[in-house]
Amino acid sequence: MTTLLTIAILLLVSIAVWQITKIFQVAQLNQKVDDSQVANDKDNDWNGKLMFAFLVFIYLITIYSFWAWGDVLLPESASEHGKDYDRLMWISMALIFFVQIVTQALLHYFSYKYRGRKGLKALFYADNDRLEFIWTIIPVIVLAALILYGLYAWSNIMNFEEDEDALVVELYAQQFNWKARYAGADNVLGDANVRFLQDFDGLNLVGIDASDPNGLDDVVVQELHLPVGRKVIFKMRSQDVLHSAYMPHFRAQMNCVPGMITEFAFTPTTTTEEMRQNPDMVAKVQKINKIRYDKSQELIANGEESLESYQFDYLLLCNKICGASHYNMQMKIIVEEEKDFNAWMAQQRTFAQVIQ
Amino acid sequence: MGADAHHHKETFITKYIFSQDHKMISKQYLITGLIMGIVGIGMSLLFRLQLAWPEQPFGIFESTLGKWAPDGVMDPNVYLALVTIHGTIMVFFVLTAGLSGTFSNLLIPLQIGARDMASGFLNMISYWLFFLSSVVMLASLFVEAGPAAAGWTIYPPLSALPQAQPGSGMGMTLWLVSMAIFIASSLLGSLNYIVTVINLRTKGMSMTRLPLTIWAFFVTAIIGVVSFPVLLSAALLLIMDRSFGTSFFLSDIFIQGEVLHYQGGSPVLFEHLFWFLGHPEVYIVLLPALGITSEVLATNARKPIFGYRAMVASILAIAFLSTIVWGHHMFISGMNPFLGSVFTFTTLLIAIPSAVKAFNYITTLWKGNLQLNPAMLFSIGLVSTFITGGLTGIILGDSTLDINVHDTYFVVAHFHLVMGISALYGLFAGVYHWFPKMFGRMLNKQLGYIHFWITAVCAYGVFFPMHFIGMAGLPRRYYTNTAFPYFDDLADINVVITIFALIAGAAQIVFLYNFIHSMFYGKKAEQNPWKSNTLEWTAPVEHFHGNWAGDIPEVHRWAYDYSKPGHEEDYVPQHIPMKKGEEELQH
Numbered sequence: 001m002t003t004l005l006t007i008a009i010l011l012l013v014s015i016a017v018w019q020i021t022k023i024f025q026v027a028q029l030n031q032k033v034d035d036s037q038v039a040n041d042k043d044n045d046w047n048g049k050l051m052f053a054f055l056v057f058i059y060l061i062t063i064y065s066f067w068a069w070g071d072v073l074l075p076e077s078a079s080e081h082g083k084d085y086d087r088l089m090w091i092s093m094a095l096i097f098f099v100q101i102v103t104q105a106l107l108h109y110f111s112y113k114y115r116g117r118k119g120l121k122a123l124f125y126a127d128n129d130r131l132e133f134i135w136t137i138i139p140v141i142v143l144a145a146l147i148l149y150g151l152y153a154w155s156n157i158m159n160f161e162e163d164e165d166a167l168v169v170e171l172y173a174q175q176f177n178w179k180a181r182y183a184g185a186d187n188v189l190g191d192a193n194v195r196f197l198q199d200f201d202g203l204n205l206v207g208i209d210a211s212d213p214n215g216l217d218d219v220v221v222q223e224l225h226l227p228v229g230r231k232v233i234f235k236m237r238s239q240d241v242l243h244s245a246y247m248p249h250f251r252a253q254m255n256c257v258p259g260m261i262t263e264f265a266f267t268p269t270t271t272t273e274e275m276r277q278n279p280d281m282v283a284k285v286q287k288i289n290k291i292r293y294d295k296s297q298e299l300i301a302n303g304e305e306s307l308e309s310y311q312f313d314y315l316l317l318c319n320k321i322c323g324a325s326h327y328n329m330q331m332k333i334i335v336e337e338e339k340d341f342n343a344w345m346a347q348q349r350t351f352a353q354v355i356q
Numbered sequence: 357m358g359a360d361a362h363h364h365k366e367t368f369i370t371k372y373i374f375s376q377d378h379k380m381i382s383k384q385y386l387i388t389g390l391i392m393g394i395v396g397i398g399m400s401l402l403f404r405l406q407l408a409w410p411e412q413p414f415g416i417f418e419s420t421l422g423k424w425a426p427d428g429v430m431d432p433n434v435y436l437a438l439v440t441i442h443g444t445i446m447v448f449f450v451l452t453a454g455l456s457g458t459f460s461n462l463l464i465p466l467q468i469g470a471r472d473m474a475s476g477f478l479n480m481i482s483y484w485l486f487f488l489s490s491v492v493m494l495a496s497l498f499v500e501a502g503p504a505a506a507g508w509t510i511y512p513p514l515s516a517l518p519q520a521q522p523g524s525g526m527g528m529t530l531w532l533v534s535m536a537i538f539i540a541s542s543l544l545g546s547l548n549y550i551v552t553v554i555n556l557r558t559k560g561m562s563m564t565r566l567p568l569t570i571w572a573f574f575v576t577a578i579i580g581v582v583s584f585p586v587l588l589s590a591a592l593l594l595i596m597d598r599s600f601g602t603s604f605f606l607s608d609i610f611i612q613g614e615v616l617h618y619q620g621g622s623p624v625l626f627e628h629l630f631w632f633l634g635h636p637e638v639y640i641v642l643l644p645a646l647g648i649t650s651e652v653l654a655t656n657a658r659k660p661i662f663g664y665r666a667m668v669a670s671i672l673a674i675a676f677l678s679t680i681v682w683g684h685h686m687f688i689s690g691m692n693p694f695l696g697s698v699f700t701f702t703t704l705l706i707a708i709p710s711a712v713k714a715f716n717y718i719t720t721l722w723k724g725n726l727q728l729n730p731a732m733l734f735s736i737g738l739v740s741t742f743i744t745g746g747l748t749g750i751i752l753g754d755s756t757l758d759i760n761v762h763d764t765y766f767v768v769a770h771f772h773l774v775m776g777i778s779a780l781y782g783l784f785a786g787v788y789h790w791f792p793k794m795f796g797r798m799l800n801k802q803l804g805y806i807h808f809w810i811t812a813v814c815a816y817g818v819f820f821p822m823h824f825i826g827m828a829g830l831p832r833r834y835y836t837n838t839a840f841p842y843f844d845d846l847a848d849i850n851v852v853i854t855i856f857a858l859i860a861g862a863a864q865i866v867f868l869y870n871f872i873h874s875m876f877y878g879k880k881a882e883q884n885p886w887k888s889n890t891l892e893w894t895a896p897v898e899h900f901h902g903n904w905a906g907d908i909p910e911v912h913r914w915a916y917d918y919s920k921p922g923h924e925e926d927y928v929p930q931h932i933p934m935k936k937g938e939e940e941l942q943h
Contacts, residue, residue: 073827127663136708150757151755194609258623
């Protein structure tokens with residue numbers, strides 16, 4: 001890391017020094033030439049060469065970024081629709097990289113190759129309908145394919161059916177924490193509104209309407225448990241400002257909007273345990289723990305507490321600016337086998353029990 | 357109006373302060389824009405320090421933020437305020453007013469051959485409203501509870517409720533007032549630009565002979581007139597909700613232990629209204645930069661711009677499409693998914709005219725005789741960042757892919773490259789190219805080269821790694837990511853980004869020095885230093901109200917007869933009559 005920075009800074013310093021010497025050279029020329037602040041052949045020459053160097057720089061920073069930081073990217077998707085998502089992402093990325101590499105090469109190579117010289121004349125070339133037609137129609141075809149694939153995936157993700165056996169969960173957002181409400185034995189969420197929040201001395205955490213029988217078996221928790229392989233339909237609510245329920249490992253996100261209920265659905269495919277065994281994740285967690293260990297040594301040296309070692313868990317983050325502690329609005333998600341999920345659920349208290 | 361009509365005596369106040377001369381107004385716009393730019397970029401450096409070394413004390417925080425940084429540690433609310441005001445200032449005050457205001461004012465009359473704007477008086481009012489809105493925005497930084505901090509998109513309810521965040525009190529009120537004034541300024545300016553381009557073109561200056569700069573400014577003004585009023589109405593409705601208890605955007609809210617009375621409003625409505633301006637705004641920022649690039653590339657390549665007709669058509673296509681793509685900011689806002697499909701379709705369509713522009717720029721360079729002046733470097737740089745940033749738009753514009761990168765650093769990287777850096781490069785290209793026209797003196801080219809190369813390296817150094825942070829799943833507008841051990845491995849990247857940002861910031865000092873120094877001590881400019889074809893270079897170096905001493909030059913050809921066969925010189929200015937038997941290109 002430090003090497004890269006040193007190289008970058010050295011490079012910049014050397015460019016600066018080179019430039020400053022040139023300033024002095026030109027300062028002397030000033031007396032003779034009148035158009036001294038207009039690029040001359042020498043300027044064209046070295047700037048043209050730097051243009052080529054800049055192309056190399058763009059390629060290098062791309063390669064370096066992948067080499068150094070490729071492992072920070074999200075692991076493969078832990079949800080069913082995420083497979084489609086990842087495939088579309090990779091197709092788009094491959095396309096982008098191809099176009100990026102070719103167009104940057106042309107742009108910078110031309111800037112280098114055709115750097116000006118006195119006495120040369122440019123080619124008077126103002127139009128070529130065929131050429132322009134080609135580079136209009138190619139993006140049209142490529143984009144049409146991408147749009148079709150994208151729309152197909154989008155409608156599969158968003159137009160989910162409300163199956164009988166899907167698990168219905170409400171994600172409830174407030175400054176600055178999350179709560180989850182399970183629909184209970186009847187799998188129907190009871191009516192709710194912020195007006196009920198003050199009932200039962202604040203025990204009614206998400207404002208369930210106690211007069212709606214569907215709500216009595218609802219379960220409100222601060223940690224989201226999901227059974228693997230079963231579709232989950234999320235109903236999002238917010239009690240104060242906009243929030244966004246972002247679950248990056250599942251390729252899932254939806255805003256929580258005060259005054260309305262928004263929806264998203266996915267089927268988790270990988271349990272937390274399985275994800276912890278994923279080789280990419282193992283390597284990532286090791287790297288993180290190495291960083292945390294090093295930091296802890298520093299902290300201990302300063303007489304402060306050391307950091308706990310980290311273990312992977314799925315996350316629900318807030319991804320819509322919501323106030324001072326927006327950066328720390330999170331909830332743990334645990335994906336587990338159906339039987340573990342049921343066992344956990346059996347220990348939770350229903351709304352009826354809570355308000356008794 | 358004849359030239360002599362303007363030969364009345366000018367006092368200091370009418371010449372330098374309440375000037376109705378478009379050239380002076382353009383300088384006023386530029387300098388106000390640059391001052392706002394210093395504030396906006398300075399803020400970004402402050403919050404970059406916080407992001408690289410979270411919750412560390414910095415002396416600079418204590419001195420700049422005062423009570424907002426107890427013991428030198430930045431407060432989370434101030435972090436949000438800084439990103440909010442940085443965004444607002446850069447998008448509106450620097451890249452809308454500073455870029456479009458400066459160059460539309462300078463170039464529209466000069467390049468179409470007019471003595472001034474259609475209404476010099478409205479033009480003056482437009483600048484002073486902009487000035488006033490800048491003052492109000494800066495004043496909002498000093499209010500008791502801090503400036504607006506709800507993000508530059510000011511989504512309610514966060515922006516509507518002082519209970520939700522301290523910045524949503526007086527700070528947000530001033531933000532809204534400032535923006536309302538700004539919109540008035542922008543509308544007056546835009547109407548003036550439109551009328552001037554339509555009515556005051558000199559003899560021979562048909563629409564198909566207009567330089568692409570003018571096309572860009574003209575179309576930008578139209579987009580502004582269409583979309584800015586919608587933001588004004590959104591702001592007014594928000595003011596109603598905030599101060600008069602209406603419920604346009606608010607419903608069912610419980611905050612600080614209290615149920616509020618609002619019923620039936622929807623924040624999603626605000627998002628629609630905001631982005632109805634917000635997305636065209638991207639092109640209000642970008643099109644003038646692209647127009648400047650077209651002009652600078654052609655002049656310095658000593659070649660006609662490739663595909664003039666296609667360039668005009670793509671400006672028009674982008675302008676039209678820009679008004680029907682706003683929903684791509686709202687794929688996961690809770691709006692009907694079917695709308696998401698429609699907006700995906702329209703959004704990806706916009707890639708087509710954008711691609712045409714990029715390819716045409718590249719072809720303009722092919723077999724040119726490139727004069728690599730600083731303005732030219734910035735224009736080439738613009739094409740480069742426009743491509744790099746634009747390509748990721750294919751991912752963000754696709755509703756499916758947007759789900760997981762929406763509002764992450766991936767978005768931050770994308771829009772900074774494609775509109776932030778690109779438009780800034782356009783601004784710099786314009787300043788380097790037209791500085792001689794504005795101030796009668798030349799900028800120092802060596803300092804210009806230093807400025808460009810450091811900025812160019814740093815722009816990629818800052819924003820390329822940001823894609824990775826975003827694809828790791830880190831949301832934007834996080835005060836720090838230390839609350840998530842999962843993101844601990846991003847700390848390195850954040851340090852790299854901040855170092856590049858600091859160097860980039862330092863490089864802008866070189867520019868400022870060059871700018872101020874050259875204004876007074878720069879080499880005197882020749883009349884047409886870049887050997888350009890457009891009309892502004894036929895006007896004398898010394899400014900006077902009315903632009904040309906004698907008759908306004910008549911136009912006989914388009915603006916891009918560079919290196920035309922049959923001519924001695926490699927440029928043929930627009931006012932030179934056709935030779936016998938010389939053919940004008942059909943367009």
